[in-house]
Amino acid sequence: MEKAAIYHRPESEMAYLAGKNQFRIRLRTKHADVHQVEIIYGRLDRIKQQKLAADREDMEIIRPNVEAMQCILKTDLYDYWEITIPVKVRERTQYLFHLIGDHDGELLYDTVNVRPYMADFLEKATPFNTPYYQNMFLMHSNPEWTKHTVWYQIMLDRFADGDENNEPLEKARWDLDKSTATNFYGGDLQGVIDHLDYLDELGINGIKLSPIFASYSNQKNDPVDFYDLSYMFGSKELFREFVQKAHQHGMRVMVQLPLDRMSDMALQWQDVQRLGAQSRFASWFKVRQFPVQVPDKNEDPNKYYLTVDGNIHMPKLNLQSPAVQQYLLETARYWIETFDIDGWEILNADEIDQTFLNLMTQQMHSIKADFVVMGQYQHLPNGDLAKGYIDSANNVDFYTIIHDFFVTHQLSVTEMISRINDALMKNTVYTNQTLINEVENFVTPRLISECNSEEDLARAIIAFTFMQIGIPSFMYGTEVGVTGEDVPANLAPMKWKDEEQSSSMLQFMKSAIAMRREYADLLNEGTLEWGQLSNKYRYFTLTRKYNDQKLFCLFNFGYGSVKVVIPKNSEIVLSQNLMEDENKIAQNGFVILKV
Template identity: 40%
Template sequence: MELAAIYHRPNSEWAYMSTPDEFVINLRAKHNDLSKVEILYGDPYDKTLTEANTSKWNYQVKELVKNLRGVSADYWQVKLSIPASRRLAYAFRIYGQESEQFLYDDRKLAPFSETSLHDLVAFRTPYLDPAEITGLPAWVAKTIWYQLMPDRFANGQPTNDKEGTVAWDSEEASATNFFGGDLAGIIDKLDYLQELGINGLDLTPIFTAYSNHKYDTADFWSVDPAFGNKEDLKRLVDEAHRRQMKVMLEGTFDHLSDFSLQWQDVHKLGAKSRFAKWFKVKAFPVRYTLSADPNYAPDASYAMFANNPHLPKLNLHEKAVQDYLLEVLTYWVQQFDIDAWRIGTADEFPPSFSRRLVAHLNKIKPDFYLVGENNDTGINTEGRPLFNGGVNYPLVEIMKDYFLDEKAAVGWLIEATNTQLMRHANPTLQGMLLSLDGPNSPRLLDLCHQDKQLMRALLAYSFLQIGSPVLFYGTELGLTGASVPANRACMKWKVDEQDETMLRFIKVLADFRKAYNPLITKGSYEWGQYSSKYDYLSFTRRLGKQRIFALFNLGYSSIKFVLPANAKLIMSQNLIETDSRLGQYGFVIIEA
């Protein structure tokens, strides 16, 4: 038995309350190293006085199940009922493949014996208060999101086009041109999105700003006039809700535009400005060193976002700034009934402010969904999570490394995926967003080297993962763009410019995800047969008596696959049933 591979971390995503009455515990060990694992558990204060006048802990025993099987490691799990005292103590009794047994507690991993059991120092939880559960609104795991940039989606109200707006799709997208897309245009296309299978709208920033993408917000209190007004936003939310669609707004709140009133006041008055403490200013007057790139400064007398001198960084530890952001973030929920915030660089928020924000939003709207978009998805979501979820970039990059770049063997994909599945509690995993592309990345078709079969295979695989899928606008029509700003091209509304095959595929994929959503979000994940040599993998998702099996072939050669007699074929690509072969980039998903 390889003892160094045995791992558990108490009071974390490896040991957490999943519901007010259930506590989940996970353990890692070397692949196929253990024959059985038992947990000794109970109320830490439930003790009996022995004849020797010593106290004996009254524990129960329950066997763990092998929850995830990998290539180098396996993960074991048990779900325990929380005692009436709402405290738990526990330790592991570990059985090797031979006769060896070990006791794993908070102080030691030692051979199991009467002595080690007598000296047991159990892992212990604090008081398990249900109020500390970061729950997930029931609707989140059922949502398929559609991320869109208003200026590039649809122009429904030409009268609000700003001066210099160019005709729709009349020229290539650039960093400075405007095409007139607006909130009215989104409203006009809600039926199209509903038919596509979308039930969640993810709007990139809509607030007043000088760019076409609006991430450089100057005023968080207003809708950018080029997009319409607050009445238009209210109508959009109401119309979306009428179609059972949720609405999520995006914003970056760790910096402001240098056109903001607050920064302009600091620029003018320096240290005497009432906003001087709002920013991380090193010296007054505020200034920066010019470079060939107007959006890059090698140094400045103030902290910047991404070394962009036009995006001064807010001092998020300043109470006045926190109060301001709290007002802004709650205003759009209270006044317009939005359902979610997707907060960029949320890892910059002090934990105390994040807790305050979560409590405030939940009080206003108990089923509100708060997403942190961070490079490190663990911040705000690991351990005792603060937010409902994040954008699961690590899991998405693992998929891309395997499917697109041929950087990884199948075994690596399995191990890396297992690691990410164990990085978060299951409710948090369900609250993660799975974005294969977006405003700051190449288009999915470009990532797939213009191979639409590969693109469909990756999309199908991603829709089988835990977390909510996110489609970037135009993915269903085959939009391309290898870099910013080409990836932000106008939506193709002319039928003869659309990829009808991809459009139908996305509709089928969305229907599949909705039909099997409970199984995909809550079911077990069981890796099946795979081959690094021939580059294929399979896995099963199971919930109760329902089971779906998926097989993906990325290899150059076709592989043999015989459809079981009683199986239901859900969807497939490059499956030649007459020859029982699955070709390159082929996949098959069945219910069996």
């Protein structure tokens, strides 16, 4: 057995509370190298003492617990083993790993070494320990409602124009003008209210809005005032009405929050430009030198002050300033207490100080217990999520895997499965359940465009995504065929005319969302098992199980058709390109069966 591949890390995604008095333990070994793994656990320290005092007749006999671990997932490099054991309050449980190979003997793994397994192992072993728990609190997990949510991302200016009284000064033609970085289409809150029934019929129960604050840009990523709502979207009274009506439709409301910047038109920044270091807001921004000047076109945009992505109109806030922290926390509280929103999505969360992020998350929870703080990241923050610094995040790893396998064909089936399994094993189960599986967002190309306008491929990707652990999310208009490459083309206005919509996409999305919501518990809580596959013909099967429920899936992304046998005791939940009379699935086809 390859000793260097054997790995376990206490108090991490490999060792954590999985419920009251339940502790989940993982072990990693080299792929196809270990035949069986047993965990030896209990009060091993007392058993040692018992052996040293073997001559005492009144000594209670204590024996270690020995149970077999289950191999739950495999990658091209490693196998992952898992078990859940009972633990007690205010008492540490010690544990060791007993590894059995096919041909080369047995090993004992403890905190110090990997050594040959011997009958007197307890006398020499240094066991791992579970943490000392004063209370059996659960590992950080999100409110139950999040597990059943399908998020629908709306850029307000591009969804629907419901009020002609709050139009921008220059308005683009909805069905004629191409989306640019600076044009406005006039979408507003009334437009969303007018289409809540449409979203309800689609099956949506989570609306994620682009920033809503007063701003001069069409995306509102550069707030002039965090307390103020953009006049282009309507009044605050209308926003309250929107949240109330969304709740009446069973929909949660999340708003994107650009926490790390303000507009160069904000009063605070204007004061800094006018008074320099003497301004009472001088410490609010990351100023490099006074007096503050606007860099020339040929100069470094960050010469005088730090900016967001080199945009001189978005000076970065100093989030370590107590005054800035107080201002942002108060405004975040204001929108929850006044309008009852259900979540914030923090933009550029990679660059937010962890301490402040944790403080904000805890304060939001104190106002509304089931509130969710999500982060939009470029790199997945495994530690932040596991420790509860933030509630949720976009699943960066998953998006990359989707792109590399389904779109660019950089991965084989085996490599795709290996990378998904590896990503799952980086986190606790609870963390994986909180991650947002986005197939697209405001800064990526549209899914259908990524698929070269092959709608059946886009539908197959969505079906695959809906079968994974985590929370699915897609952009407005994908359900009717809205396309667009990079920003700003991906932010085209919603298609509302029947003749412009893809009826096949719309019908599919209704069915897919209904399936996801019906089987939400299975898909978030259940096991994931990969079955038959072919790298040459690019097909694979997977099975999801939870209690007495079981879903079997076959996906085919090869050029030819794949034979499928549908058992008599099964029910087709969702399918595409299925030729039932020939028992075959064509390219980009799939079948999901309730067995």
